[in-house]
Amino acid sequence: MKLSRVEVEHVALLARLQLSEGEVELYTEQLNSILGYAEMLQKLDTDQVPPTAHAVQLYNVLREDEVKPSMSQEKVLQNAPDQEDGFFRVPRIV
Amino acid sequence: MILLKSLEALHHMLIGKEISSVELTRTYLNHITVADPSVKAFLSVTADTALAQAADADRKIANGEKLGPLEGIPMAMKDNMCTSGIATTCGSKILKNFVPPYDATVTERLQAAGAVLAGKVNMDEFAMGSSTENSGYHPTANPWDLERVPGGSSGGSAACVAAREVPFALGSDTGGSIRQPAAFCGVVGLKPTYGLVSRYGLVAFASSLDQIGPLTTSVRDNAMVLNAIAGHDPKDSTSVPYATPDYTQFLENNVKGLKIGVPDEYFAAGLDPRVADVIKRAIKTFEDLGAIVESCSLPHTEYAMPAYYIIAPAECSSNLARYDGVRYGYRAETEDMITMFKRTREEGFGQEVKRRIMLGTYALSSGYYDAYYLKAQKVRTLIKQDFDNAFNQYDILLSPTTPTTAYTMGEKSDPLAMYMGDVYTIPVNLAGLPGISIPAGFIDGLPVGMQLISKHFGEGTLYRAAYTFEQNTTYHQEIPALVKEVC
Numbered sequence: 001m002k003l004s005r006v007e008v009e010h011v012a013l014l015a016r017l018q019l020s021e022g023e024v025e026l027y028t029e030q031l032n033s034i035l036g037y038a039e040m041l042q043k044l045d046t047d048q049v050p051p052t053a054h055a056v057q058l059y060n061v062l063r064e065d066e067v068k069p070s071m072s073q074e075k076v077l078q079n080a081p082d083q084e085d086g087f088f089r090v091p092r093i094v
Numbered sequence: 095m096i097l098l099k100s101l102e103a104l105h106h107m108l109i110g111k112e113i114s115s116v117e118l119t120r121t122y123l124n125h126i127t128v129a130d131p132s133v134k135a136f137l138s139v140t141a142d143t144a145l146a147q148a149a150d151a152d153r154k155i156a157n158g159e160k161l162g163p164l165e166g167i168p169m170a171m172k173d174n175m176c177t178s179g180i181a182t183t184c185g186s187k188i189l190k191n192f193v194p195p196y197d198a199t200v201t202e203r204l205q206a207a208g209a210v211l212a213g214k215v216n217m218d219e220f221a222m223g224s225s226t227e228n229s230g231y232h233p234t235a236n237p238w239d240l241e242r243v244p245g246g247s248s249g250g251s252a253a254c255v256a257a258r259e260v261p262f263a264l265g266s267d268t269g270g271s272i273r274q275p276a277a278f279c280g281v282v283g284l285k286p287t288y289g290l291v292s293r294y295g296l297v298a299f300a301s302s303l304d305q306i307g308p309l310t311t312s313v314r315d316n317a318m319v320l321n322a323i324a325g326h327d328p329k330d331s332t333s334v335p336y337a338t339p340d341y342t343q344f345l346e347n348n349v350k351g352l353k354i355g356v357p358d359e360y361f362a363a364g365l366d367p368r369v370a371d372v373i374k375r376a377i378k379t380f381e382d383l384g385a386i387v388e389s390c391s392l393p394h395t396e397y398a399m400p401a402y403y404i405i406a407p408a409e410c411s412s413n414l415a416r417y418d419g420v421r422y423g424y425r426a427e428t429e430d431m432i433t434m435f436k437r438t439r440e441e442g443f444g445q446e447v448k449r450r451i452m453l454g455t456y457a458l459s460s461g462y463y464d465a466y467y468l469k470a471q472k473v474r475t476l477i478k479q480d481f482d483n484a485f486n487q488y489d490i491l492l493s494p495t496t497p498t499t500a501y502t503m504g505e506k507s508d509p510l511a512m513y514m515g516d517v518y519t520i521p522v523n524l525a526g527l528p529g530i531s532i533p534a535g536f537i538d539g540l541p542v543g544m545q546l547i548s549k550h551f552g553e554g555t556l557y558r559a560a561y562t563f564e565q566n567t568t569y570h571q572e573i574p575a576l577v578k579e580v581c
Contacts, residue, residue, distance in 0.1 A: 040396070046473065050475055055523075
């Protein structure tokens with residue numbers, strides 16, 4: 001599997017990263033090198049192997065659905081780059 | 095000399111009124127101003143709040159109240175753990191102005207224990223890297239040789255402890271980020287069992303692998319810090335409801351009959367033969383002390399690295415999607431939303447972080463999920479099984495922590511070459527096991543770390559073995575020249 005420049009540009013869009021020309025070139029080369037290395041995983045037969053989701057056995061945690069205090073609106077907005085009337089303010093979407 | 099005292103000794107000095115917490119804190123803050131211009135471990139020094147916390151401890155002492163073992167003693171935290179009202183940058187420009195409105199659970203617990211926060215320390219951006227050169231602010235130097243890296247990503251935590259700028263620090267470990275810098279800086283670093291220490295308020299990198307742990311100058315100090323931070327936390331759904339023991343009870347100078355496995359695969363190509371020699375001498379020490387040492391095999395070891403470099407970037411690409419310039423962190427001002435996202439992330443993230451987001455996004459993208467991510471998670475099962483089999487026979491496994499000693503800054507410019515340094519630490523994270531790195535010797539004045547691994551919740555066994563080795567060797571008593579000068 002070889003990753004093309006076009007695919008790298010597509011992945012950058014999915015990841016919402018604006019890449020420069022130089023970065024597209026660099027990442028195409030580096031991702032191919034890292035993925036080439038990861039190709040060795042294909043040597044292992046894992047058809048009968050279940051995937052690991054948790055390294056340590058976990059159990060469902062159940063509790064009563066009770067209202068508990070949460071962070072105040074003021075605190076939630078404290079780090080907002082822009083805000084208005086208690087909302088996060090962003091550029092026009094539609 | 096106060097800077098070389100153990101936590102226990104400092105505690106006794108405080109309750110014996112030989113020194114006040116304010117005096118102790120000032121001593122360390124002064125040493126930071128002397129040492130840190132060359133080590134550069136700190137991103138922020140919180141002198142005012144530290145002195146206020148110290149004054150609280152002194153009031154308790156004056157009132158004759160009982161003092162906890164860490165109370166009134168300074169420490170540092172890696173800058174990816176949230177500290178309410180104190181900037182938490184995660185070593186990234188994207189969080190340059192982020193001031194958390196809440197405390198991480200570890201912050202809360204250290205505060206409850208009365209430990210004094212001296213400051214927040216440097217790291218590779220978002221904990222991605224093995225040298226602390228990938229910090230968005232500045233690189234940190236290795237106190238043993240200022241031209242060399244301290245390791246990473248908890249390079250600031252390891253360097254500040256090695257330079258005796260604080261008696262202990264917290265780091266986080268996703269693929270070796272506590273153990274590798276501990277090895278490079280000649281200190282003790284523990285990565286606990288996954289789920290033993292709460293991750294609530296730890297800025298997420300790869301959630302199934304991340305774990306917080308202590309870095310200290312001795313094994314006893316390490317156990318004392320773990321006592322303060324371990325334990326179930328309802329705010330972290332992966333926190334394990336495990337009744338934590340007092341870890342200092344395991345500090346017994348005795349390894350008679352302890353069964354130690356030495357994995358052949360950890361001594362393969364890529365290991366500096368001088369490091370191998372140091373570890374072989376350490377094995378001999380364990381044998382002389384009555385441990386039963388045998389070689390063993392973890393046959394899937396070579397697949398751990400490629401599996402990790404799919405799983406960790408995949409989880410990172412998902413976790414770091416939250417940095418979009420909307421709710422907190424840096425925002426690039428633009429006319430439309432999509433451009434705002436793209437430019438915010440382009441300008442806010444550094445190279446290594448972007449590389450891993452790209453890699454992870456690709457590995458999770460439509461058509462490639464099965465081939466990369468699912469495959470890697472299956473291989474992870476095989477790696478876990480290797481360890482399960484080994485722990486049917488052995489109490490602990492022993493290996494070098496890293497293939498080499500600390501390298502010079504700028505030496506590893508190729509990402510893959512840098513990743514290879516984590517070859518012995520990564521499998522431990524994939525299996526969720528506890529691992530500790532302790533000083534095991536020196537090569538040309540640079541520390542060598544030995545890694546001990548145990549089964550889930552086997553921290554006590556690790557501490558017993560590590561303590562016994564420490565009590566019968568003198569490597570942990572060596573100090574860097576820059577500390578000697580002030581002592």
